Every structure is written in structure tokens, then in C-alpha cells.
Amino acid sequence: MISSIVKNKVCILLFSLFLGLFSCSDKLDFDQADDFKVTPSLASSIIFIEVPEFFFNAPFSSTSYANDFAFEAFNEDLFSRRVLSGIITYEIENTTSKPLTITFEFIDETGMVPLDKEEFVIAPGATFKRESVYGPGGKSLDIIVNTANIRLTAENRGDDTSVNLPDSKIVLKSKAEFKVELKK
């Protein structure tokens, strides 16, 4: 029995030696995990506004349209603490008979301070596209992360009569495309 136990120990030892000593491994560097970055680019529309031409002719609207819209997507912690850079794209189509000035203002949560302003002067029947860059090489990202409201103003630079078709209107489209850092 003793000899059997000795033989067993020898076998276990040999088997363990095979697994332990004859095994090899390339050098691994687990510290690399700290350098791993996940920076997806997220895209979404922001706001769509459609104002028919007759609205500018109505007595109560005078020559302008102005409104504030709450827009809290940018100052959500998940976004504001991780955003690296981005582009906001504006597309405006003016099918009215009037020249219009469209102003797009970014307002902070106090509702008082315009952080930034985009102004578009659109001729009758014209379309317009602009891309504004934020982050490195562009405007400050603070504008984006502190934005809680968007103020939109449309100002009529013409008269108060319509000469175009009844469905003539001013249409503003916008989208945001931002790179965020999910893992630093």
C-alpha cells in the first residue's frame, strides 16, 4: 500500500509538472486596459419648426415669432460629463415671399443668459445649411453642456402680405452629432 501511495504521488507530481512547467505564455500586459477608450459618435435630431407664411401676416404676431423651448438633453449628466466634440447642423428652407432672419440661441438653465447665438438671414425661396463645430477647433463645449433651453426667433424682414402659395412656410431642421467618451 505504501508503495502504491508513493507511485500515486509521483504520478500526480508528474502530471502537475507537465501542466505547470511545460506551460508557457506570451507576455501579457493587463495595464493596457487603462488605455482602452470607447468614444462613440451619437446623432439625433434636435428641433423641427415649421411656421407658415400667413403667421407673419397675422396682426398678433407682428413681424416676429419668438419662443423658448426647454431642451435638457445636453445638460444630462450622462452626456455633459462625457462629451468630447460635436457638430450641430441647421437646415433652413424658406418658401415664403419674405426675407427672414432666424436666430437660434442657446440659453442656460436660468433662462437669462444666451450662451451662444446662430443667426441665419434667408432670402425668399432660399435654402440654407450650416454646420457649427464644438470642441477642439470650434466653439467651447461649455455652450453645449450648459444649455437647458433653446430660444428661436424668426423676424420678418419684408412686408405683411403674401404673394406665394398658401402653404408657403419657413422650415428649420437641426441635428446634433457628438462624440462622447463612455470609457476613459
Added chain:
Amino acid sequence: MKNFLVVVSILFSLGCIKLYGQHKQIMYDFKEVPQSNLLNPGIENMYKWYTGFPVLSGLSLGVGSSGIAAGDIFADDGIDITEKIRNQVINGMKAKDEFSFTNQIEVFNIGFRGKNNSKNYYSFGAYNEFDFITYWPKDLAILGFEGNAGNIGRRFSLKHVKARAELLNVYHFGINKKLNHKLTVGARGKVYSSIIDVNSSHNKGYFITNPGQNNILENTLVADMQVRTSGIKEIEDSLDDSIENNTQSVLINRGLLGGNLGLGLDLGFTYHIDEQTVITASVLDLGFIYHNNAVQNYTLKGSATVEGIEVILPDALINPNEDFWQDLVDDIEELIPFDDNNKSYITFRPTKLYGSYRYNFEKRKPKGDGGDCNCNYMKPHSLRINDVYLNAIGGQVYVINRPRGPQVSLTGFYQRKLGNFLTAKATYTVNKFSFSNVGLGISMKAGYLNMYLMADNLLAYQNLANSQYASFQFGLNILPWNNKR
């Protein structure tokens, strides 16, 4: 020691153990190891009785992934890790690739031959099992890594989300009967005591970004997703409780039939076609668990398309104080509600099927003829018929039922007895994940002690960093010194 650390590092860095953790191809039909009884209740038991060392009688563990090895990511090669992950994981892995982890620890395991009828063999015991599997959620991984901006028009499937984890204790009692010299059959009843269960496997839906109808882009989410859990809630509550060791007592209680219960069945047989040729088969874990205790389920169901805030005048002036942003958020939450419930549910165990064909050859030499065998050659197909052959060669098949359907492995093996104290078995296994899986197992008997050690995928030990998995099984048993039947 360094290599051991590498193995452990791979284990924990990948956080996964592959299906081979469940596949015990070396153990199967390795009669010299009593635990082989758990893989085929119809096995020909060799021993008059056995009892495992508590907790040490059966320990099985394996590590790996089907799509990637630790070296693919963490090799010290000067390449940026983000690029390596982009190429090897995000773009390299497929939705059918999986990470899984299975380990089993025997709490106790006892077997004995019937006193009045030596053709009957009884066994009972308990083991703890942790089983985890997740398929690679490829589409969501790409969406998370790249975002949707560069993927306009690409549909990201939510179907890729398939995962399951369960921690349970299994209590079993088995009966094995030698019907005649050719056929031995067996059955084992199981009671499952689920401690924790988390599963999410029947998900549908997609996310897509397209050019919008009004605005520049539209994001669409169609979701029918569900995560079902049991046990988690009770453990969470115990963590909040100020009572010391409350969590420990909750875990123990749930493991001792105080959690969710289920029933299962193992069946198997061994049949001698002739004196040297044997076929076996078994089906394991035909069973289910009914979860009605500490259940917490989460659902996300609905569809919504968003083009940002939409203001169309003059309709938008009807309510001058309208908060368009909050309305948008409310609309989305209404269209795709994230709910929870406590509905009971049933999970089915991952059923396994084994089969084997074995050809025995080279008889031992009897004592007095230069050999060490007490075998009685005058009684063919006697209880000891397998002991009289030194060698065996054959093939095995293994099938396991997984969330994405059955997975099959084929194994060829060679087994050799070395004296009366040692048996070794070498295996070569192929399946959809590997064509180079060579395994080796040894079982030794010394007096009352039986010790076994089995390791898988030995070729990978040439470079553990590039190994996609590794597994081993180890155990200690007490056996009768005089094995008269």
C-alpha cells in the same frame, strides 16, 4: 507559480468559462472514478461502495471564450488596445460566439451496492453549481463602440442579447441496476434548489437611425425585451438589512431548499455488444425550476420613432405653456414603458446528452502467469469484465441544449490501465469552437484513497495567453480496500 498566475489572470480577465466546463469528456465512462456515475447513472460501477471527501470529492472548473483569447487583447505588442478590441472583439466576434462559466463543487457524494441485491447500486449526494452563459451581443457592442452617427440605416438587433446565470444546489439520489451480463441501466432523481437566477433570452426588436420624414434624422427603437430574476431581490434586501451575516444566512437558506425548487431526472445505460465492445448513453438534467420566490422581472416593450422636438405652427400655439421637451420624454416613456413585475416563471435546465462506443483489448495477465490480475476469465461478462482488459479505444458524443440551440462535440479516446493502481485516459475533442482539444486524465487508487486529476486543452499550455479556454477536474474519494462484491 507564474504560469499559475497567468491561468488565473486569463480566467478573471475573460470572466468566463466555456461550455467545456460542462463537457466532461475525460470523466465520461471513466469507471475508475466514482464521479463518472454522475455523468451516466447507468454506468457499471466498479466499487462496492465509495464516499467522496466532503467538498474535495469533485471540483470542476474551466475557462475560456469561443471567439477570443487573452493574448489577442493583452499581448505586449505595442498595438493600441482600443484598435485591438475594435478588430478582434467588436468586428471579430460573431453573435454566435459565447462566454460561459460553469463550475461544480460536490458537497458530498456517496455510493453503495445493495446489501440484499448486489445488482443494485445506490448513490446520493449534493453539489453546488454555478452556470453562466452569454452570447456576444454583437450589434449592441457595435452601437456602443461606434455610435449611430456613422451607421445611418443600419439596424441594430436586440435579439443578440441572450444571457443566463444561475447558482443552485442539486440534491440527487440514483439507482443503478445490472439487468443482465450485457445491460446495466440507471436513473437519478434530482431536486434543484435555486439560489439565484438571472436570464434574458427571448429578446426581440431593433434600433435604427434613418433620414427623418420631417427633421434631418429619426431614431427608431422597437423593443420586446425581458430580464427575469429570482433570489436577487432577497439578497439585495439582506444587504440593506443591518443584521450581521444576514446575507450569508439568506444564501444558505436558499441553497437548503428555501429558495425556488425544481425537479430533474438523469437516465443512462451501458450495453455490451460483445465481450470487448460496449456502448453507453445518458441524458442529464431533464428538468425544470419553478421560480415563484423573490422574483423580480423587468420588461421594455413598445416602439417609438423620434425626430427631436417638433413645433408646427399654428397648432403649437394651442397651449402656449406647452413643454415640448417634457412631452417628448413622456411620449417615449409611454410608447416604450420600462416596467417591472413579480410574475412567476419556469426555467429549464441545460439538458445534456452523452453517448460512447468503446472497444476493449489486451487482456491482463493473471497472477501466476506473470501478471497481477485476479480476473476470472471463465466468467465472460461478469462484473469485472472491463477490468480484465488493459486498453480501450473509442468515441464519444456530447450534446448540450443551449439558448441558441444544441451544441455538439465529438471525442475520440484511448484509455490504459497501468497496474492495479492507475488508469489514464487521453482524449481528442472537436466541436465548432476547436479542433485541437487534447485532454488527459488519471485516476489513482492507493488503499482506501482514490484521487483523480483531469485537464483539458493541453496543447494550449504551449502558450496560455493564446488559449481560448482551459479546464480541469479534481477529486478525492474513499473506496473499499478490499473490493469484493
